[in-house]
Amino acid sequence: MKKSLISIRDFTKDEILHVLEVAREFEQNRVQKILEGKVIACIFFEPSTRTRLSFETAVNRLGAKVIGFSDATNTSVSKGETLKDTIKMVSNYVDMIIMRHPLEGSSRYASEVASVPVVNAGDGANQHPSQTLLDLYSIKQTQGRLEDLTINMVGDLKYGRTTHSLLQAMSFFNPRFIFTAPEELKMPVEYKKFLDEKHIGYSETNSLEEHLDDCDILYMTRVQQERFTDPMEYEKVKDVYRLEASMLGNVKQNMKILHPLPRVNEIDQDVDETPYAYYFKQAENGLYVRMAIIAYLLGYR
Amino acid sequence: MIDNLGYRQSIINESLYNNHIMTHTDKELVVSALENGTVLDHIPSENIFKVLEILNLMDEKNRITIGINLNSKLFGKKGIIKIADRFFQDEELNKLALVAPKATVNIIRDFRVVEKRKLVMPHEIEGIAKCMNPKCITNHQPVKTRFTTMENDNEISLLCHYCEKITDIKGLY
Numbered sequence: 135m136k137k138s139l140i141s142i143r144d145f146t147k148d149e150i151l152h153v154l155e156v157a158r159e160f161e162q163n164r165v166q167k168i169l170e171g172k173v174i175a176c177i178f179f180e181p182s183t184r185t186r187l188s189f190e191t192a193v194n195r196l197g198a199k200v201i202g203f204s205d206a207t208n209t210s211v212s213k214g215e216t217l218k219d220t221i222k223m224v225s226n227y228v229d230m231i232i233m234r235h236p237l238e239g240s241s242r243y244a245s246e247v248a249s250v251p252v253v254n255a256g257d258g259a260n261q262h263p264s265q266t267l268l269d270l271y272s273i274k275q276t277q278g279r280l281e282d283l284t285i286n287m288v289g290d291l292k293y294g295r296t297t298h299s300l301l302q303a304m305s306f307f308n309p310r311f312i313f314t315a316p317e318e319l320k321m322p323v324e325y326k327k328f329l330d331e332k333h334i335g336y337s338e339t340n341s342l343e344e345h346l347d348d349c350d351i352l353y354m355t356r357v358q359q360e361r362f363t364d365p366m367e368y369e370k371v372k373d374v375y376r377l378e379a380s381m382l383g384n385v386k387q388n389m390k391i392l393h394p395l396p397r398v399n400e401i402d403q404d405v406d407e408t409p410y411a412y413y414f415k416q417a418e419n420g421l422y423v424r425m426a427i428i429a430y431l432l433g434y435r
Numbered sequence: 436m437i438d439n440l441g442y443r444q445s446i447i448n449e450s451l452y453n454n455h456i457m458t459h460t461d462k463e464l465v466v467s468a469l470e471n472g473t474v475l476d477h478i479p480s481e482n483i484f485k486v487l488e489i490l491n492l493m494d495e496k497n498r499i500t501i502g503i504n505l506n507s508k509l510f511g512k513k514g515i516i517k518i519a520d521r522f523f524q525d526e527e528l529n530k531l532a533l534v535a536p537k538a539t540v541n542i543i544r545d546f547r548v549v550e551k552r553k554l555v556m557p558h559e560i561e562g563i564a565k566c567m568n569p570k571c572i573t574n575h576q577p578v579k580t581r582f583t584t585m586e587n588d589n590e591i592s593l594l595c596h597y598c599e600k601i602t603d604i605k606g607l608y
Contacts, residue, residue, distance in 0.1 A: 141599065217576050239572040239597025258570050260598050324601055 137431050138245040138252040142263045142299045147306040149430075154271050156426035156435045157419070164422065167197025168434050175228040176202035177220070178255070179211065179235040184395060184417055185255050185264070189232050192424035201228065221247045230432060251431045259295050259361050265394055266299040268423040272416040273304075273351055276390040280304070286312040286345050288375055289355035289400060291321040293362070296394045297355060301325055311336035312345040316374045318367060319357070342375045347384045352377075352410075354393040354400055379404040392416050469517050472497075474541040474548075475531070478514040480504050482534040486516060489530050489563055490523065497521055510537070525555075532556045533563060533584075533604065536591070556584055556591060564593055564602060571598040 139145065145153070160166065174193045178186050186204055193200045203209055211220060217240060224231055225248040233241055234255040241254035241261070256262040274280050285304060287297045291313055301311065302325075311329070313321045313336060320338065329336055339345060346352065354377060362368040376399055377391070393401060393413040405411050429435040478486055480503045487493055487501075498519040507513040528540055532554040542550040562579045573580045573595070582593035582602065593602040 217572070218578075236570070237572045237575055238568060238570045238600070239566075239578075239595065240576075242597045243572050243576070243578055257572075258598075260600075 136249070136251045138248075138254075139263050139427060139431060140242045140245055140252065140254045140257075141261045142266045142303045144263070150267065150270065150303060150306070152435075153267055153423070153426045153430055154274055156430060157267075157271050157422040159435075160422040160425040160429075161419075164425075165195055166425075168429060169193075169196040169198035169432065172196075172198035172229045172432070173227065174198050174200055174230045174232060174428070175224050176200055176204075176232045176255075177224060178202070178204045178233070179206040179240075180256070181205070182234055182256070184420065185234065185262075188417075188420040189253075189255060189264075189424050192421055192428055193232075195421075196425055196428060198229070198428075202232075217244065218247050221252075225249045230428065232428075253427060253431065256295075259293050261299055262295055263299060264420070264424050264427055265296050266303050267427065268416065268420040269296065269300050269353070269392060269394070270303055271419050271423050272390075272392055272412060275419070276412055277350055277388060280307040282308050283350045284310045284312065284348065285351045285353055286314060286349035287321075287353045287355070288314040288342060288377075290319045290357045290361070290371075291315040291355075292319040293358060294355045297321070297353065298325055300353065302328070305329070305332050305334055309334060312349060313338045314340070314342055314345065314375070316340050316371050318371050319374075342377065343381065346381060347386065350386060350389060352385075352389060352391045354391060354397070354413075356393075356396065356398055356400060373399055375400050376402060377405055378402040379408050382408055382410055385410060468546055469519055469543045470546055472517060472519040472521055472543050473523060474543060475516040475518075475535075476513070476539045476541060477507065477510060477537050478516065478531075478535040479510075480512050480514040483514040483516065485534045486514075486531055486538075489534065490527060492516075492518065495521070525552075526557070528552070529555050529557045530560060530563060533560060533591070556586065559583055560593070564604075566593075566595045566598060566600065567602040568595065568598050568600040571595060571600065573597055 176186060176190055190200050206212065221244045228250060230251050231248055232253045232255050233244055235241065236258050238258035238260040241252060241257045245252040254261055254263055270280065277283055291297050317340065357372050359368050389410055390412040391410050395413055395417055475486065483501060483503055492499060500517040502515040504512045505515060522542065531538055538554055540552040541548045561581050564580060564582060566573050566580055572578055581596035585592050585594055591604045593604060595602060
């Protein structure tokens with residue numbers, strides 16, 4: 135039976151751990167042409183650099199070929215073709231579809247229409263499971279474990295899908311959360327309810343300084359202009375936090391700063407030189423994790 | 436005339452077949468009793484047409500009598516639908532739990548109420564409610580909506596199968 139990855143909730147704890155293990159194997163040996171002869175579609179209805187390039191690199195390094203588009207304006211979509219028809223057509227050509235689309239739920243729908251596995255590379259503000267898995271991989275690589283860690287999430291916790299998915303995935307590993315956000319961008323109630331049901335502790339603050347020194351992972355996010363429907367609301371909060379190297383004097387030695395990238399002003403460039411910065415390596419990890427996801431879903435790992 | 440549920444209504448807004456509306460001696464209009472069929476009672480008046488839609492009664496050929504804004508001791512105002520010679524499966528009726536959670540279903544045979552049923556909230560509902568998330572795929576493409584119902588402190592909310600957002604059931608009324 136075909137298996138898709140649409141939401142991080144589609145994976146069990148064992149599957150998550152398996153994919154992370156496979157990713158480690160790919161990091162040690164990043165050219166393994168196990169998918170020779172396969173064709174994989176990368177269809178991006180919304181702009182992306184990191185995600186698209188790392189997925190396409192992952193496909194290439196596994197020995198498969200990529201087809202697809204990175205901009206829907208040159209396709210039949212601009213003629214009014216429904217998503218259903220596009221997916222039906224593409225899934226007749228390829229062995230797997232990797233897709234990004236601005237509408238939420240579009241990837242779930244695509245997976246129900248397609249005859250091949252679908253990997254969600256981001257559906258609007260909803261899910262982005264390969265990002266979540268690479269975040270988990272980065273946490274595991276830097277801390278040596280996933281259990282019993284304190285994660286401080288900073289920035290846009292209202293619209294930031296990466297924080298929501300990471301929260302759901304980390305809930306398997308007995309974490310403690312700190313939510314650092316301005317009033318307008320607080321963690322939504324449904325996610326706090328989810329944690330309450332699982333008896334996972336969290337605290338909330340609007341001060342970035344308050345919990346810098348007692349967390350293992352500082353998960354910074356960008357305030358994403360494209361998620362706001364009200365431009366006034368965006369202007370009020372866009373520059374709310376700015377992390378600088380001088381603020382890191384008393385942090386835990388094992389503390390690492392993660393960021394899904396791209397960053398704008400929320401992390402000063404002088405942080406890049408500190409031993410706590412991990413976001414560029416984190417982006418590199420995306421390659422191994424995406425190789426692992428593709429190999430696993432196609433039944434090769 | 437008093438109908439088979441014992442309701443005596445002074446005004447019946449509408450009937451699809453005039454010959455079944457009878458003139459009472461004191462000039463009140465009263466709906467005829469059902470011989471066989473289903474009476475859906477205690478429907479919020481404003482959701483009467485949603486109920487007809489959910490049960491696919493818009494194209495029904497049998498006699499249907501509808502009452503809106505009838506007086507109710509329990510609810511103040513209520514709506515009622517009588518469908519002659521039609522009986523429904525539980526799964527069909529339970530879909531109504533979303534728009535008429537307190538509805539009573541009366542099965543009529545030979546002018547008598549032979550069975551009364553309450554609705555049970557289904558675990559999953561398809562093709563009924565709209566997702567409140569404006570960016571949900573179901574609001575942009577011809578995709579049938581699908582929700583899981585969630586109950587929290589007696590409040591029902593709907594989790595969208597597609598965008599994973601929660602729609603407040605109050606938005607449906």
